[in-house]
Amino acid sequence: MSERTHDTIESGAPDPMPYMHPLMAKNYGKWVFHNHPKPGVLYHRAASGDEIWTVKAGTQRQMDHYTVRKLADIADQFADGYVRFTTRSNIEYMVTDGSKVEPLIKELSDSGFPVGGTANSVSMIAHTQGWLHCDIPGTDASGAVKALMDDLYDDFVKCEMPNRVKLSTSCCEINCGGQADIAIIVQHTKPPKINHDLVANVCERPSVVARCPVAAIRPALVNGKPSLEVDEKKCICCGACFPPCPPMQINDPEHSKLAIWVGGKNSNARSRPTFHKLVASGLPNNPPRWPEVSVVVKKILATYKADGRPWERMNDWIDRIGWPAFFEKTGLPFTKYHVDNWRGGRNSLNASTHIRF
Ligand code: SF4
């Protein structure tokens, strides 16, 4: 156990031991058996004979303090005051007394937190920060996730998929999203609109030029003021110039869309990690419920559930049936833009640190 002092460096992953449930800290690295008694519950037994049940529930991630206090009260009552949050905004309670598992599930369900998200279910969606924490989102990832998970409630609380399904939502297409079985990603479709009156005062022009992955930005003199110009034929509408130069506005209520990619995973169990690939694009960025996104995701999930073999992840299923069958079975329209293996990327992407004009 490490002691936190006033000069603790508060960057990087913190030491987990001081926050860990004492029974888990005691048996760290000495677990000998685990199973999955029911959706939302994992059971672990240690060499010492100690037992622990982990009960997982979904949350809406952005929570008011009443909700946080409610979750903390439940932890005090059932789990010795210990909880942990997963990267997908699930909350996990560790219970050392098996007789408390069902009452805990009831308390969570009665309080509006569905219990599930384990094994071959659809777990909560990993999502990026959205409007609350970031300055460049094209949509509110948290809102899209809440709306979609309301629609996928049954798939969260039941384990009926061929294998686990990990979803993600990214509110821009360049930064913190990750690989997922199904990923929902903002897609800008028009080059940025430049406010030339502001560029000289707000933007460091060389760094903006260097940010462009296809070298489409050049310094320019506009109306006698130093500014920038974009070669719109080269621009791939990625949005990378907007964070260092907000006068290059790329968000647009009509032309910022959502795209859906499938078949990505980080795990190397059974098959190697894979990149997800584009299967639907141009979906309207339509808050507060994003219904068009929901229709496509549900269509893909229903087809995977009906056609996938036991243990096949989304990418394994698509590898077996092939991309033409994927589009036929899901009914999604296929165009030449949808499946890109990036063979041409070496020529078109800016792969060096040199600034090119
Ligand atoms: S995905 Fe992009 S917009 Fe969203 S939080 Fe990350 S950096 Fe910000």
Ligand code: SF4
């Ligand atoms: S950084 Fe992206 S959006 Fe900006 S000009 Fe270059 S390609 Fe276009």
